Amino acid sequence: MYFRDVIGHEALGEQLRAAAQSNRVAHASLFDGPEGSGALGLARAYARYLHCEAPTPEDACGACSACRAHDQLQHPDLHWSFPFFKGEKSDTAVSQPFQGAWRTLLAERPYFGLEEWVEATGADRKQLFISVHEALEINRKLGLKAFKGGRKVLICWLPETMRVDTANKMLKLIEEPTDGTVMLFVSEHYDQLLATIRSRVQAVRVPRLDDATAAVAIERLTGLAEADAQELAGVVEGNLALALRLAGAGGAAPDHELFVEWMRACWGLKGADLVDQSDRFAKPGREAMKRFLQYALHMVRQCIVGNYGAFDAVRLTARERAFAEKFAPFIHHGNVLEMQQLIETAYRDIAGNVNGKLVFMDLSVKLHGLLKRPAA
Numbered sequence: 001m002y003f004r005d006v007i008g009h010e011a012l013g014e015q016l017r018a019a020a021q022s023n024r025v026a027h028a029s030l031f032d033g034p035e036g037s038g039a040l041g042l043a044r045a046y047a048r049y050l051h052c053e054a055p056t057p058e059d060a061c062g063a064c065s066a067c068r069a070h071d072q073l074q075h076p077d078l079h080w081s082f083p084f085f086k087g088e089k090s091d092t093a094v095s096q097p098f099q100g101a102w103r104t105l106l107a108e109r110p111y112f113g114l115e116e117w118v119e120a121t122g123a124d125r126k127q128l129f130i131s132v133h134e135a136l137e138i139n140r141k142l143g144l145k146a147f148k149g150g151r152k153v154l155i156c157w158l159p160e161t162m163r164v165d166t167a168n169k170m171l172k173l174i175e176e177p178t179d180g181t182v183m184l185f186v187s188e189h190y191d192q193l194l195a196t197i198r199s200r201v202q203a204v205r206v207p208r209l210d211d212a213t214a215a216v217a218i219e220r221l222t223g224l225a226e227a228d229a230q231e232l233a234g235v236v237e238g239n240l241a242l243a244l245r246l247a248g249a250g251g252a253a254p255d256h257e258l259f260v261e262w263m264r265a266c267w268g269l270k271g272a273d274l275v276d277q278s279d280r281f282a283k284p285g286r287e288a289m290k291r292f293l294q295y296a297l298h299m300v301r302q303c304i305v306g307n308y309g310a311f312d313a314v315r316l317t318a319r320e321r322a323f324a325e326k327f328a329p330f331i332h333h334g335n336v337l338e339m340q341q342l343i344e345t346a347y348r349d350i351a352g353n354v355n356g357k358l359v360f361m362d363l364s365v366k367l368h369g370l371l372k373r374p375a376a
């Protein structure tokens with residue numbers, strides 16, 4: 001990952017490179033950005049830049065031995081930490097058994113989130129976290145002499161999954177850094193980190209990507225047609241991890257027609273229509289069902305934005321807007337939260353292997369009740 005591979009965030013990249021070139025590298029930074037914003041990519045590009053033997057003002061050189069080691073994700077002074085689960089046979093919980101899966105995921109996907117990582121590790125429903133033993137292991141690794149004589153860089157993904165005792169161990173590392181150590185924390189939920197950690201790291205705020213930038217990126221990363229990429233960009237709200245997740249479920253744009261027909265059927269509670277639609281919903285498979293529900297959530301949210309007189313601000317394509325303007329009056333503050341919760345629950349049920357048709361029918365009946373509820 002080079003700076004040129006990071007989509008958007010050009011100014012942040014420039015600041016990081018300037019810090020490196022003038023030798024003002026913070027020994028602990030927190031790259032804080034929502035899922036799919038590119039915070040991890042930025043940290044990776046920075047780590048490479050710090051190791052590169054001949055960096056230019058724009059990027060790492062790509063030719064030195066450090067860059068070649070980074071190409072293989074095998075630089076000996078780049079250490080990775082991430083949430084994982086404790087294997088049944090091991091006594092201590094350390095990330096070592098998962099380092100291979102981690103590198104594979106990094107190599108395969110420029111953008112990913114916890115969902116992809118859970119799948120890659122086979123964690124299923126196990127809770128992922130960064131353990132105390134892992135913090136001790138990081139301490140040990142960072143205490144070693146740098147193999148290549150330069151900086152030792154740690155990239156720690158999702159430090160908010162540390163428990164308090166782990167976070168306290170990490171805090172000690174941040175407060176008493178070993179020589180030549182650079183710690184890059186990459187967080188999606190800054191607010192869940194201990195305040196003592198937040199206050200001791202240099203904050204690098206990574207904003208979510210705007211729709212136009214995300215649309216271009218989606219087109220490039222997925223091969224979707226321009227109009228489909230724009231539609232998907234509106235749905236994922238700048239989250240490229242989600243865009244890849246959804247596009248991977250068939251590559252087509254969200255099914256707007258099905259959504260429109262579904263809402264009509266929910267309103268009228270027409271049994272035959274709902275059965276037909278539940279077949280269409282469930283047939284393409286679990287990933288497509290998740291994508292459709294994500295799309296439904298997006299449409300509901302945009303309707304509420306439109307209701308507050310902000311139809312100019314909604315993130316909809318022309319055909320979506322035409323529908324939303326008619327549909328929005330049925331979504332109001334008296335039912336919108338419950339609608340969102342129901343759709344989110346359905347999403348989790350689908351992800352958890354519950355029968356798709358049953359989830360769809362149950363959700364439809366409940367939505368019918370909410371849509372019929374008058375605005376207070």
Ligand SMILES: [Zn+2]
Pocket residue numbers: 051052053054055060061062063064065066067
């Ligand atoms: Zn280089």
